[in-house]
Amino acid sequence: MAGKLIIERDVMVPMRDGVKLATDVYRPDDDREHPVLVQLHPYNKNNAFVMFSLMLSPILAAERGYVVLLQQSRGRFKSEGTWWPFVHDETDSYDSVEWAACQAWSNGNVGMYGPCGLGLAAMQAAIASPPHLKAVALYMTTPSQHNGWVYVSGALALAFASTWIISNGAPDAMSRLNLDPDELQQLRREIQELADNPEKAFDHLPLSDIPAFRKVAPYWKEWLSHPSYDEYWKKFDAVANADRIKVPVLHMSGWYDHVLCSHLDLNSALDLRGDKTVRKHHRFIVGPWDHHSYLHGQPSVAGERNFGSGAATGAPYLSRLCFEWFDHWLMGKETTLSKGDSVRYFVMGENAWKGTDSWPPKHTPVPYYLHSTGHANSRFGDGWLSTEEPGNEPPDSYVYDPNDPVPATGGRGMGLYPNVGVRNQATIEERQDVLVYSSLPLQSPVSIAGPVSLTLIAASSAPDTDFTAKLVDVEPDGYCANIAEGIIRARYRNGVDKEVLLEPGQPTKFVVDLLDVAHVFKTGHRIRLDVSSSNFPVFDRNLNSAVSPQQGTAKDIRKANQQVFHRAEYLSYLALPLVP
Incomplete structure (x- = not known):
């Protein structure tokens, strides 16, 4: 009309x-x-x-x-x-x-x-x-x-939350402040400096008191004073x-x-x-998208991977869906969306859309056990994945140093930190503080759709620390494509609504939620798991202290000696949701 x-x-x-x-x-x-x-x-x-x-x-x-x-x-x-x-x-x-x-x-x-x-x-x-x-x-x-917005599994979503303030919250907030011209100009310079160099915000300690945020985002300090899930968030x-x-x-x-x-x-x-x-x-x-795919010149791209024209998001796709949705509920028209499957999801690797009445679809959780002879450090180590349980194997160990965190490479980041989506993990997997466990080349495709988790029996010398996990598809040419990732903050291992510090050196069960995904590992590919203790700056650094990481200062930083166990009484395994 x-x-x-x-x-x-x-x-x-x-x-x-x-x-x-x-x-x-x-x-x-x-x-x-x-x-x-x-x-x-x-x-x-x-x-x-x-x-x-x-x-x-x-x-x-x-x-x-x-x-x-x-x-x-x-x-x-x-x-x-x-x-x-x-x-x-x-x-x-x-x-x-x-x-x-x-x-x-x-x-x-x-x-x-x-x-x-x-x-x-x-x-x-x-x-x-x-x-x-x-x-x-x-x-x-x-x-x-x-x-999702401020925290994930107890860890601060640092890159997103801080750069959202810098790029979206601060500009208008500054215009409303009752400052003299010189003060306002100085504040503008500080915010611009953070926009140009967001690492200055990422690296600042304590995170709860970034100077430029005091006037433009007083809520930042409030957010960081509520790291646990409490009535403030509920x-x-x-x-x-x-x-x-x-x-x-x-x-x-x-x-x-x-x-x-x-x-x-x-x-x-x-x-x-x-x-x-x-x-x-x-x-x-759910599509194969990162947060900004719909604004991309090629809206079927996430990081370094183009999933094909059928995966395109962006204004034409979203407009069609929205109009179908509202045409039905506000105008009473029958539309494809109103009559179709309750859930539509994109299967990466197969590059195809599928539908189901509920999420996740029917699947079988299959454990892939961690193995090594105690030297799983880096992709050049001896870590491997198998559906067979381990015997009497020695633990793997590494040192997590908050002053040298594992840099985020691809994944679910966002904000002024553009390194998101599918990225080659090969360089990250050369680090000694990254444990790498790989399957043999697959003899037939392995299809997954649903929740992915890592059950980890680990010990730390610190009263608090983080453990991270990354699911990787190793392609025959050596490209290591990240598929899913997760983190757990040790003090929140029993739930994000309660803090329980670790007993240093004591083997402890952690369940790292890598969230859900739909993907096909093709014949000749290898399934890989990377384990470490940081994914920075997507998440803030755990300082390995009893002090809250958001309140800690440089004097609270400690190195942590981490051990990952995989033997009969201490089974560590990656659970994959296999589908036909």
């Missing part, structure tokens, strides 16, 4: 406490009532990048018969009030939905959508369940702010509040997306605890 459109800039929408949010309204130029799509976010709504590149264009949506509201979070840009991430999203999204529903151009059917930070409020709206909200669509946002958590969600949710993530963990948790929570309608109708899509 393409025709003339009306665009109203900076409509000030009142919230329940009187604060008004700046809103741009895109609508058909007619006297009819239309369904409404709302995007409430902390970014600049006037930026064409935000308007047209992320999920759907408000112009195209208005031409299809929608009214679109692009709205700035309180305390951001032209909106009134004070911004504090997450705190007001639930009530403000509720009020915005209900305001939209009662306008003359609205038919009362409202949806919310958004990717990454632009989808946070949409997720909170689903929790709030305003009466006129009919559906939400999310792309690589985070249903749980603790597990109130924002859509996973914990899944039983409150009453509208269908479409959510999308990628195997190399840093918030994949949160989407997996949400999908399980909606299956188990969601409203009856939600359980039946929610949809989950």
Whole structure:
């Protein structure tokens, strides 16, 4: 129904406490009532990048018969009030939905959508369940702010959380500070220095007190004062509040997306605890993407790997999905998405899409046991993987030095740290503080789809430390492609809601969650596992001290002597979800 459109800039929408949010309204130029799509976010709504590149264009949506509201979070840009991430999203999204529903151009059917930070409020709206909200669509946002946005398995998601502040939070925050010109100029220089050299933020100790963040991001210190999952995080958590969600949710993530963990948790929570309608109708899509694949010139690329035209994300793909979703729930149309599989996932290696009624699909967890003669250090060592249990084998050992952490190479990073997706791990696997265990070349393909985990029996000389795991596909030409990864902070080995320090030197069971993945290891390839104690700066360094890593200083840094056991009474194994 393409025709003339009306665009109203900076409509000030009142919230329940009187604060008004700046809103741009895109609508058909007619006297009819239309369904409404709302995007409430902390970014600049006037930026064409935000308007047209992320999920759907408000112009195209208005031409299809929608009214679109692009709205700035309180305390951001032209909106009134004070911004504090997450705190007001639930009530403000509720009020915005209900305001939209009662306008003359609205038919009362409202949806919310958004990717990454632009989808946070949409997720909170689903929790709030305003009466006129009919559906939400999310792309690589985070249903749980603790597990995905700020922390993962107890470790600080350092690269993402810090660079998000530097690139997205700080610029507008500086403009609102009551500083004299010289102070403001100095602060701008400090932020620009961090933007140009984010390593200065990554390396700073204590992490909780990065000087430039004191004025532009006071919430940073608050986040880092709550490393455990507690009531501070629970109130924002859509996973914990899944039983409150009453509208269908479409959510999308990628195997190399840093918030994949949160989407997996949400999908399980909606299956188990969601409203009856939600359980039946929610949809989950996982592609072979990193967080920025949809903005890439080749949107089927993640790192160094192009997964083919059928894997492309980006505006055309996301727009089609979003319009199918909202055409059904807001306009009552039957669409392929509304009638199709509950879960669609991309199988890497095979480079094909598959569907299933629930995630994960039926699979058989198969243990691949760690073996060595005590010298598994680096890919030149003697570590191997086998489905046979070990006998009386000596442990492997290495030294983890926080002053020389293993650099992140590919994987689920994000932010100003662009080294993400598929990358060759060969150089990393030359380090002596990386234990490497490889299978023999495969005689037939091995297909996996579902959760990957490492059960590790290990000991450390430190009261706290980290253990990392990386699943690698070693190709016949020697390219070592990372497939999945995980970390566990030792003090959170019994759950991220409780801290229990280690007894130094005592063999202890750790379960490292590498999250879920769908992949085919082809004939002639080898399955490989890398084990170490750091993946920096995707995650912060554990200082090997009883002091919280976010509060520790240089004087708290200790080297840790790590041992990994693999013998009959101490079985360490990689669990792979094999499928036919």
